[in-house]
Amino acid sequence: MSSTVARPRRLVDRLVPPANRFHVVAWAWSSFWLIFLVPHVFAAFSSGDPRQLTGGVGLLLIAASYLTAMRFAFEGFQRGGRARPLPATLCLLGILAGMLLAWSGLRGVAFNGLPYLAVSATMLYRLPWAALVSLSAVAAAWAGEHYLPSDATSGLVVSVTISAAATGAGIFGIRRSFDARAAQAEAARLSIQDARNKMARDLHDILGHSLTVITVKAELAQRLVDLDPERAKVELADLEQLSRNALADVRRTVTGYREISLSGELARAREALRAADIVPDLPRQVDEVPGDLRELFAWTVREATTNILRHSGATRCSITLSPNAIRVIDDGRGNPSSLPGNGLVGLQERAAAAGAVVHVRTPRPGQSRPGFELTVSALPAGPSAAGHDPELEPPAESTPRPTHATSCADGPTTTPDTATPDTATPATTHAATGATRKA
Numbered sequence: 001m002s003s004t005v006a007r008p009r010r011l012v013d014r015l016v017p018p019a020n021r022f023h024v025v026a027w028a029w030s031s032f033w034l035i036f037l038v039p040h041v042f043a044a045f046s047s048g049d050p051r052q053l054t055g056g057v058g059l060l061l062i063a064a065s066y067l068t069a070m071r072f073a074f075e076g077f078q079r080g081g082r083a084r085p086l087p088a089t090l091c092l093l094g095i096l097a098g099m100l101l102a103w104s105g106l107r108g109v110a111f112n113g114l115p116y117l118a119v120s121a122t123m124l125y126r127l128p129w130a131a132l133v134s135l136s137a138v139a140a141a142w143a144g145e146h147y148l149p150s151d152a153t154s155g156l157v158v159s160v161t162i163s164a165a166a167t168g169a170g171i172f173g174i175r176r177s178f179d180a181r182a183a184q185a186e187a188a189r190l191s192i193q194d195a196r197n198k199m200a201r202d203l204h205d206i207l208g209h210s211l212t213v214i215t216v217k218a219e220l221a222q223r224l225v226d227l228d229p230e231r232a233k234v235e236l237a238d239l240e241q242l243s244r245n246a247l248a249d250v251r252r253t254v255t256g257y258r259e260i261s262l263s264g265e266l267a268r269a270r271e272a273l274r275a276a277d278i279v280p281d282l283p284r285q286v287d288e289v290p291g292d293l294r295e296l297f298a299w300t301v302r303e304a305t306t307n308i309l310r311h312s313g314a315t316r317c318s319i320t321l322s323p324n325a326i327r328v329i330d331d332g333r334g335n336p337s338s339l340p341g342n343g344l345v346g347l348q349e350r351a352a353a354a355g356a357v358v359h360v361r362t363p364r365p366g367q368s369r370p371g372f373e374l375t376v377s378a379l380p381a382g383p384s385a386a387g388h389d390p391e392l393e394p395p396a397e398s399t400p401r402p403t404h405a406t407s408c409a410d411g412p413t414t415t416p417d418t419a420t421p422d423t424a425t426p427a428t429t430h431a432a433t434g435a436t437r438k439a
Contacts, residue, residue: 023074030070033119034063040109051105058101058110065094066116073123077174080182088124092133095120111144111156118164123171134164201346203250205299208343209306210246213272214239216309220275235275262286262298266319269305273317276309278330281318288323293378296354297326300376303343304328312372325377332371351376 037059044056069091072083082088095117102110114137121133141156221235263286273280289297301319308314312332320327344358351358361373 022078026070026074027067030067033116034066036115037063037112040106040112044106049105053105055102055105055109058098058104058106059113061098061101062095062113062116063098065091065098066120068094069120069124073120076124077178080178082126083124091120091124092117108144108148111141111148114141114144114156115160115163118160119167122164122167130164130168134160137164201349204343205302205346206246206249209302210242210249212306212309213268213275214242214246216272216276217242238271238275260295260298260302262289262294262301265298265301265305269301269317269319272305272309278308278314279316281316283319283321286321289321289326290323293324293354293356296350296356296376297321299347299350300326300328300374303347304374306343307372308332314371325375328374330371347376354378 041056041059044052044059047053069083069088072087072091076083095113099110099113099117102113118134118137121137122130124130125133137160138157141160145156217235217239221232221239224232224235266282266284266286270280270282273282286294286297304319305317308317308330312330314330314332317328317330320329344360348358356376356378359375359377361375
């Protein structure tokens with residue numbers, strides 16, 4: 001049964017491609033209504049009377065102007081509006097000129113152009129002007145029925161009224177159809193844009209970290225080639241494994257099946273920090289972290305480690321976990337820049353999706369604890385919530401100011417010559433509204 005139905009559908013698709021189907025249907029619909037002029041045109045050209053031939057030419061001019069009006073109208077619909085004023089007016093003037101020619105030879109038959117005038121005006125103009133022209137056509141039809149009674153003018157008022165009303169209803173449906181298509185196209189565009197942004201963020205997070213670790217290990221192996229060849233071989237073997245893992249991560253990201261674990265990121269961070277001669281102080285257990293926060297905390301570890309390895313100049317790195325927060329501290333120098341980087345923006349987006357906030361603390365003159373501090377916390381529902389660790393709660397301020405910080409992958413920043421207090425980053429204003437993590 002399905003194959004029987006599919007065959008005619010495939011045949012229609014071949015004869016009328018979907019891309020051109022609207023134009024074909026529109027022209028077929030418009031041309032069909034010219035059938036009411038056909039008998040009068042044949043009668044005029046078969047009579048042999050020059051005056052009637054002139055009237056027949058007038059009817060042809062009405063038909064041509066009407067079809068041209070339909071073309072401009074449908075083109076305007078596809079652009080999301082109406083036809084341009086000048087072509088629309090010329091089309092209506094063409095119909096009126098055709099009616100005058102038809103009047104010169106066929107008299108009352110000329111009034112048959114009134115429905116086409118009303119339909120064209122309704123298609124071309126917006127409501128006020130379309131209503132004015134349509135009412136004028138109805139008035140002319142009424143005058144034709146009462147003062148020039150004939151077979152050609154009978155029923156003109158009803159014909160013009162129904163034509164204009166039906167066309168208006170059809171335009172409303174066409175507009176709704178085009179609006180729905182435009183909304184679907186916009187939704188599809190936004191969906192594609194979101195997917196591209198997510199892909200770019202994930203690739204940045206993966207490659208930024210992996211290539212940084214590979215660079216550090218390559219530099220270490222280069223220094224050890226002459227001093228300790230055996231250890232240099234070990235580092236080179238690690239390089240090969242890291243590159244393979246990075247390639248596998250990219251492939252899994254592209255196919256949408258990549259997973260990240262907090263314990264795995266902590267283990268990789270510990271190894272990378274040691275290779276860079278940075279003393280790591282990292283937790284070995286992650287059992288106390290809820291499952292809905294582990295992925296966010298894993299991304300935090302990756303971003304912070306990438307930043308420390310790149311340009312912090314740190315000698316120590318400490319990571320502290322609690323059920324509702326993670327804090328990464330180093331004793332480096334930070335990075336004086338004023339623009340937020342992709343890494344921090346991506347971390348902010350992930351934190352916002354998980355109901356968490358990102359807080360940044362940068363070095364300040366005279367500060368007893370130098371270095372850079374990154375805290376990601378999911379605020380509890382209440383101050384006495386179970387598992388809440390006040391030691392990891394970011395310090396609150398009476399008037400918090402957004403800090404212009406780059407990503408952890410691009411290095412934390414502080415504005416030169418200006419002390420930057422502990423603040424939540426701009427994209428994570430959940431801190432001010434008391435955003436809470438879902439239980």
